[in-house]
Amino acid sequence: MIKGSVDPNVLLTNARAEFMRSFTEAMQRTVPRCIEDCFIKADDTYSSLEQGRLLDARTVLVERGAYLVEQLTNGMEHLLARSFQTTYSTYRPSANFNTDNLTLIDPTAFEGGLRLEEITSRFRSEAEDQLRDLNIRIALIFEQEVTNERENPFRPYLFSRCISSTIERLEINPVLFDILLDRISDNFLSFVPSIYASVNNYLAQNGIAAQLQLKIRKSPTASGHSVQPHTDQEVDETSDVADETFGGASTPRMPAMPQPQVRRGSQFEQFFSSAMNRASNLITGKRSEATPSDASYDGVVGQAEVGHSGSHEAVSTGPFSWLKNGEAVSDAIRGFFGGSQSVNQSRGGASSEQAGEFSSSASVAAGGIAGVTQSSTHSTSDFSHTGSSLDRGSLSSSIPSFQKTYTPSGEEMFDGRGGLRNLILEQRGALNNLASSIDEKMTIDIVAMLFEFILRDTQVPAEIRAQLGRLQFLVLKLALKDNTLLTQKGHPARLLVNRIGSISLGLKQVDPSGIKITKEICRIVEIILQDESENPDIFSKMLDEFDAFIAQELRASDSQTESAIEGAEQIRNRTLRFAHTSAQLHEALLGLTIDPYLQNFFETVWVYALELADREDPKLAHRLRLLVPDLLWSIIPKSNEEERTQLLALLPIILRTLKEGMASINCNPALQEGLMNWLVDAHTKSMRLNHSGTIHKQVSLSAIHQHFNNFFADPDLQNFDALKKPDDSDVNKFLDNAIKELDIKVQLLDQVYVKELPKESSEEIPAVKDAGIDQVMEQLKTGVLVEINLGGEPSQGKLNWIDPALTNVILTLDGQEQPSMLSVRMFRRMIAHGRVKFLETEPLFERAVQSLLKSADVTEAPKLA
Structure with missing residues (x-):
């Protein structure tokens, strides 16, 4: 139900108006871009034939641009009207295209459908997060328990269909049709997220949150009835080409994949489900009433913790068997991480902000553990019940078999409903049966929960999260052998995951298409998975290769x-x-x-x-x-x-x-x-x-x-210690003279800020450190995004190059034609004075750890009150 008194019809009417306003504005800006784009591409091409076609397309846009915008607006109004009639309705217009009617006379019908599907997919990927939130909000307005993109009246298919149909009505040469479709789609692409954002903002202001409530569904089993938490969304991202609204072709839908039947209701599942909901609400400032899963969790844990006469005997035999008698879940998890992660640390500072960003998105799948297992497209298999020859208690030696058997490809990591599969949770029963100690069982659960947060961290693109998710069994194997992977930030596997996460945050700035970096990450993951040495040094080697790759990509990004x-x-x-x-x-x-x-x-x-x-x-x-x-x-x-x-x-x-x-x-x-x-x-x-x-x-x-x-002897140019003496005036003087002599086309930011920041000695410059690690220097990597206050206005920048001697950095700032140079010493001063900040305030793995601790703390809080 919708909270508040706003009429759903009014909401939808106003949302539709907001959508149309944003769409019209976007198209008014898209057409001039296309005109310029056609001219640039015509100038770049070596084919006189292609050049002529591009110039002809440009002429069409120049002469009929206003008419084109008007027709696009009218076409979208028509599409929206039809789309609203079929939203969450069993009625669907009949498609007038099927593969049986294909002949050699018109081979373009099928290709046109595929092309529209490809364009729709690009629009969907560009606005992945905003579209997911809007799917949820539409489902809430219609009081639905699951989401389906096909039921969203504003779905991306409308954009591609509107553009295609409008160009068709221009009655131009088919070759020009293809060019205009490509140019308009490409130049419109960047506006799609903002259109969905405007609709989301309107609905959010009127109390429609992008979070479905957890529902309890009862289904009969052989022994009676079991309670199954039903999770948030079942996103159907199948092409909308079958939903033709005014002419054209359609393609048949693929049948849904069968979902496995998984047991529900364990204390572990309910703990994580409740924890994620509570943590998300706390971080976002929402104090909602307890959901059914919250109540279930409190009851289960209460029963587990308090036995006869207040005893705690039941804990040792349940799913929380790794808990000590009388120990709270939150205390056990904090203890697992060495006790260094206090409640205050896990709740404060930038880490809380980062955790909130993806804990709120994680609440979209509020079923937690249950939701992940339910969304799997592969059934679980318990080794103890399938006749496996693996011995119980031989967990470490059995992990390689799990890795080979149950690690899917990147595409198969997706569960078919917009989520990513938690492989450890899918095989948790089999893994626990092989565990021979409390420590092993706890390690299984901790690694599973950490990956649950990593897989839901929307700061990282889904394709890259899918690749990281393929490392689950390998990380579990390493953690079982050496728990420093989970407790120490400097572990090679942890550093590689964090580095990939950091690059992913600014992926579009580093690699606009995302293809090269994603391909390199896939290559690295494959090498790691195929390595059988069980030596964590493979992560260090791959980290070095990844750093070298990123450095080369950034270096060659442009001539300046x-x-x-x-x-x-x-x-x-x-x-x-x-x-x-x-x-x-x-x-x-x-x-x-x-x-x-x-x-x-x-x-x-x-x-x-x-x-x-x-x-x-x-x-x-x-x-x-x-x-x-x-x-x-x-x-x-x-x-x-x-x-x-x-x-x-x-x-x-x-x-x-x-x-x-x-x-x-x-x-x-x-x-x-x-x-x-x-x-x-x-x-x-x-x-x-x-x-x-x-x-x-x-x-x-x-x-x-x-x-x-x-x-x-020749100077050792690999020894940079000689440059790390800030009081060496001769060296600093030589550096200044060298910069002037070479006359590099670069903005020297030290000269800008040296007069603005107070003078201080090197000892007075605070270094943000944690457990002996200088966090500023740890985050100072190529490809990392920063926000820098230049002339009183914050501006985003990308670190393109960092001197191996750690003396200077080269960065590119939004709105600045020339790259900028900044000394590392000045960079640290600016961080200390709040003039520079990293956009990623905490690495991916650390965000997962902090979110896990926060979830545990928040979940325990009501019982302690």
Whole structure:
């Protein structure tokens, strides 16, 4: 029933008006886009024939654009009128097309139907979440217990049929028909979510929530009657081509897949069903009355916890057999995760917000565990009842058999009603029969519940969730061997799941079509499933490959970004070389008594010449490095004639090398003259006989060369420690000069924000850490989306490149033509001051853990009150 006093007829009438308003506005914007699109595609094509067709199509749009919008509007009004007449009605118009009538005379009839189905599918996929919510709201208005897209009067089929029929009425060449159908459909696609969003918003404002109530259905069994919770929706996403409303062809529907008969009513199922409902209501701020499943849960747990005279004996024999006597479910689950996830943590901060986003969507399938098992298209099979040779208690050794037998393809992961199958829950009975300890049973249930949240996390596209869902048995196998997978964030399997989830959040920004990344994820999942080593290192290897793939895709996303990344890499390499050379020189000079003037020259002037030579001329670089020990030896007082003779032979080489090095960096002439005057005096003193010696008096040229052995080695450009000293002014100065010299076409955000943020030392910059993990750096990955406050206005950005040295990032911001560069140090400062935030505030696996804890806590709360 609809809460409130709004008449359903009024609701539907106003919703229809809102739909038509949004549709008309979308088409008014679509036609100009199509005109421009036809011109661009005509300009890009190498075929003169195709170019002519595109230009002809453009002419039709230019000349008849207003008429086309008017006809599209009228056509949609006609379609809506017919659609409302058949909503949740047994009457359906007869189709005037069937495969028996196909002849060679008109082969396009069947192809046209398939084409409409393909376009409808694209519209459906583009607005998956909004359409699902609208299906539910329509079902609520008509007081239905299940949803069916075919019964939604605003279903995507209306869009494709309206566009096709309107173009047909233009009576144009069939070739132009195909072009216009493609161009209008493609350019209209992005408006579909907003059209459904406007209708959803109107219905939501009038009290129609996108959540069906859990119903209790009784069905007879061999032994009597069992109570079966019936879940939210049975989404029929079969093509609407059969529902022709004004002419055209139809295709027959596929028969529904048979659903398995599964036992209901266990404490575990009712706990999870109730937990998800309660958590969703709490997060979204709704305090609804208890559903039948809530009451059932309270009663069952109450009976399990309190036996005769308040005892707790019944717990050990029921489905919650892993509970200790008197222990609450929520306490047991928190204890399983090491007790580190407190109630406050699981209820607070950004994690609660993230959990709410998909707990609310999870409540769409409010049956929880029961709903998942009911929606399976494959019947469960208990090994203990099928004559399997597997021994009871050999759970770990049996998991590979489950994985091979019951892991479906990506397409088969869908249950046929819009949901994804929880494979562990389907085989929970068989798995529990093989479990030999309480820990194993609890691990089965915990992994099953975590995947239930992952499979319902709508921040991740359904296709990718399906691929992650195929890893269920493998994750269970690893968790049984080593529970750090569930308790430690750094486990390789967990990191891979989180990385895939993070990329999925910004999938359209990284890969607009989604095809390449989805294909790569499928490849990775297949490799992991086929690996029989049972070594978690396979996840680390696949994570590295996935990171490399994402980095390459982002790098090549456009020429400006690629150019900016190449420039940033040059800057990094030059700065790193300078930092290492400076450190090598400083280390070599330690312990030597050197005139301050000469030491200052080496560390502030000569090091620049060394960096340039290292980069451009290795032979010159070696001579410039040799100059340092030669020059130091040359000014040491000479005690005998042999040393003076050696110095006289070396001086021309020293002077020539000095001039060559200073000329390469365009050294100030005054500085060069001052150095030469200083050297004349120093060499004059060193040549005097009977000079009062210094501590360097007895040092030979070969000995001082040996002292500088490490200085002659090539810099280690894979060691980035030299760049992590924020107080090194020389390195920072070199970095700034390198950026100016290379003149990269990039916006330098450090210069924008350095004046806006307060000055602070490195120790004052807070690092968000958890259990020794720097969460900022953990989330700082390529492809991740951020919101950045630029000029007082928040703007979304995508991290296209992150320097392996963790010094700079390249990101692209919405509305900005040029990519932007930001130092990691400034990025951390901006995070600390609220000027930057990650759009994914918590990774996928952590969201699942927090939602599980929240659900357990909220479910226990009424009993504790």
